Amino acid sequence: MKSKRYVKDKLTQLLISLVSLVGLIILVAVFFYVFSNGSSLLSWNLITGDYNSNVFNGYYSTEITTNDFAAPSSLSDEEYFSTRWGISFMDDEDTEGHHIIMITYVDIDSPLANIPDKNDETATISISSGQKLMTVRFSDNTMLLPSNGAEKANQLFDTKTSIADIMVSTSGKGIRGSLITTLYLVIMTLVIALPIGVFTAIYLHEFAPKKNKFVNVLRRLIEMLTGVPSIIFGLLGAAVFIPIVSSLTGADTGNLISGSLTLAVIILPVIISSTEETLKTIPDEYRQASLALGANRNQTTFKIILKSAIPGILSAVLLSVGRIIGESAALIYAIGTSIKDEIIITERSTSLAVHIWSVMSGEVPNFELACAISIIILIVVLVLNLSVKFIVRKIAY
Amino acid sequence: MGLTVTTKKIKQRNKIVDKITQIALLMPTILAASFVLLIIIFISERGVAPFLESQYGDLSVDLIRFLLGNEWYISPNVYGVFFIIINTLYVVFLSAVIAIPISILTALFIAKMTSKTISNFFQIVIELLAAIPSIVFGVFGLGVITNVVKKIAALFQMQTAGGISTLTTIFVLAIMIMPTITLLSITAIKAVRKDLEQNSLALGATKMQTLFKITLVDAKSGIFAGIILGVGRSLGEATAVSMVAGNAGTGPNFNLFGTTRTLTSTMLLGIKETTGLDYDIRFSVGIILVVLIIVINLLLNFAKKKIGRFS
Incomplete structure (x- = not known):
């Protein structure tokens, strides 16, 4: 009888332990999926590159007949090196699956490293690795197209003596614009929300009359903000903040300011409640001691209490930054989804999270890019959360 | 002086x-x-506009057809939201059914059944899960869970639209609310008075009997608060859901392998212009969403009080 009960007990324990592995499995699966799909794309070029590709159009009329350039030792088997022009090509596919010819290496002394611009006689353009070869017309009117492949391209470059017209494009699909937008949003949102949040918490905890009906109503209204889903905040941004900002700055669409205002409302409850929790932990003796020394409540609050509350405010800031970086639904309404390279605060642009939304909601979802950006977001958010845990522990002991 | x-x-x-x-x-x-x-104020103002003849003239939307209709958008001005509400409730309910037991058992494990180190480790795991943004779960859902659902569908010899289905949405939501419910349950379970458990053990009950019949019963109010928070979160969850729901045009759809449409996915997908009827109607859906969240919150809080009374 007893042993049966014992077995049943142990089985239940085993079952619970197994079930509690689900969370761990999901976390590992998310990380594994995101890292295995995104890490190959994650590079300095991705982070610093433009999203829109630029097209360069140039020519080189001086005749070259010697094949003097030596192939670099780093050349792989798939690359074709032209000894005449000091440039190497490789076959590749773009994100839409079209065949392209990538330029993988350009010798520093190569004539192509600095050629006149076709559209602007005074300017020069430089062909460099990482660019796509679009079309080339040699002086004898032989055409080279991406569909010809890298091997054919190399043959032509090694035999032709001058170039009447060459078009290359930068690869694009970089996330620099979204990265900068995210930083802007973080800074602007905190600048707006932090003073409002901290002052509100100070008022509610230090100055508000106790058991006052009006104060209670204010408190309830602020608490209600926590239960509002982020997409509803997006509607607030679209219906209130975009028109306000438009009338003040002349912006005609969603913009970074309206986005920051929306995000500020989203993080306000976090900042208020976290600051107030910290204010509660500060012993009353501090206040009494300060008041007894002749300081007024104003001095007591801003010189004594606020200083002790800094760790709590800091952890609220870190949590808020995580929330801002991860927020997508609200920003889709409050700013929009068009990815930009030039960031102007009165115009549209995407944060990293909305950048993912943009590349995933197109006709052909770009999983690689989405995962690469997800890696950045995940790392930042996790570091922030772990540091908050660390700070909270510091406060506790 | x-x-x-x-x-x-x-x-x-x-x-x-x-x-x-x-x-x-x-x-x-x-x-x-x-x-x-x-x-x-402002969402009501924008959300009511589509139904007013003074705003949209002949194009104004019929309110009754909006509330009771089962087709989302027939050109130029027929929008029906009834099936979307049903779909939303269906998806949220099933995701809660999956998430609640997993969350409570995980919370029991973390709070009561293991060493401090392992408990801390699992607590951090759950907190990190809670911190992962919705968009990342969306990518994960579209990249991984769709494939899992495709395999499940194949087992039943069913077809899915590339894995995008009601079931995928349910799984994604369950994953997203699991950490919320777990974290609140842990707090509730840890707050149970030690002497209650010790009495039970002293009376000869096993550890598991004590956990299920004493600890969980005493913690149920706190656990229920976690469930309310989790359900609220899943009702309002937008980005990840929109990526895997498929936005079906008609319904309601109870087939797990068919596509679905939730209130949030309706609001988020297919924004083309930021003015006009098709944009303003999203505010009307927003009103429905807010009302739904408030009603369900009230119902659950009512249920919580009832449960709390019979302990």
């Missing part, structure tokens, strides 16, 4: 300074509290 006068003066000045500070600090507080009202 002079001293008292100065003290009086200082006291008076301090009083004035404090009063000014108090009033100055009241301003941001009122501002912070006003946002909820701004949300209610």
Whole structure:
């Protein structure tokens, strides 16, 4: 009888332990999926590159007949090196699956490293690795197209003596614009929300009359903000903040300011409640001691209490930054989804999270890019959360 | 004599300074509290507009057909939201059914059944899960869970639209609310009085009997609060759901392998212009969403009180 009960007990324990592995499995699966799909794309070029590709159009009329350039030792088997022009090509596919010819290496002394611009006689353009070869017309009117492949391209470059017209494009699909937008949003949102949040918490905890009906109503209204889903905040941004900002700055669409205002409302409850929790932990003796020394409540609050509350405010800031970086639904309404390279605060642009939304909601979802950006977001958010845990522990002991 | 006068003066000045500070600090507080009202006023204003002839003339939407209709968008002005509400409730309910037992058992494990180190480790795992943004779960859902659902569908010899289905949405939501429910359950379970459990053990009950019949029963109010929070979160969850729901045009759809459409996915997908009927109608859906969240919250809180009474 007893042993049966014992077995049943142990089985239940085993079952619970197994079930509690689900969370761990999901976390590992998310990380594994995101890292295995995104890490190959994650590079300095991705982070610093433009999203829109630029097209360069140039020519080189001086005749070259010697094949003097030596192939670099780093050349792989798939690359074709032209000894005449000091440039190497490789076959590749773009994100839409079209065949392209990538330029993988350009010798520093190569004539192509600095050629006149076709559209602007005074300017020069430089062909460099990482660019796509679009079309080339040699002086004898032989055409080279991406569909010809890298091997054919190399043959032509090694035999032709001058170039009447060459078009290359930068690869694009970089996330620099979204990265900068995210930083802007973080800074602007905190600048707006932090003073409002901290002052509100100070008022509610230090100055508000106790058991006052009006104060209670204010408190309830602020608490209600926590239960509002982020997409509803997006509607607030679209219906209130975009028109306000438009009338003040002349912006005609969603913009970074309206986005920051929306995000500020989203993080306000976090900042208020976290600051107030910290204010509660500060012993009353501090206040009494300060008041007894002749300081007024104003001095007591801003010189004594606020200083002790800094760790709590800091952890609220870190949590808020995580929330801002991860927020997508609200920003889709409050700013929009068009990815930009030039960031102007009165115009549209995407944060990293909305950048993912943009590349995933197109006709052909770009999983690689989405995962690469997800890696950045995940790392930042996790570091922030772990540091908050660390700070909270510091406060506790 | 002079001293008292100065003290009086200082006291008076301090009083004035404090009063000014108090009033100055009241301003941001009122501002912070006003946002909820701004949300209610302005979203109502925009959301009601599509039904007004004064705003849209002949194009104005028929309110009855909007509330009871089962087709989302027939050109130019027929929008039906009834099946979307049903789909939303269906998806949220099933995701809660999956997430609640997993969350409670995980919370039991973390709070009561393991060493401090392992418990801390699992607590961090759950907290990190809670911190992962919705968009990342969306990518994960579209990249991984769709494939899992495709395999499940193949087992039943069913077809899915590339894995995008009601079941995928349910799984994604369950994953997203699991950490919320777990974390609140842990707090509730840890708050159970030690002597209750010790009494049970002393009376000869096994550890598991004690956990299920004493600890969980005593913690149920707190656990229920976690469930309310989780359900609220899944009702309002937008980005990840929109990526895997498929946005079906008609319904309601109870087939797990068919596509679905939730209130949030309706609001988020297919925004083309930021003016006009097709944009404003999203605010109407927003009103429905807010009302739904409030109603379900009230119902669950009512249920929580009932459960709390019979312990």
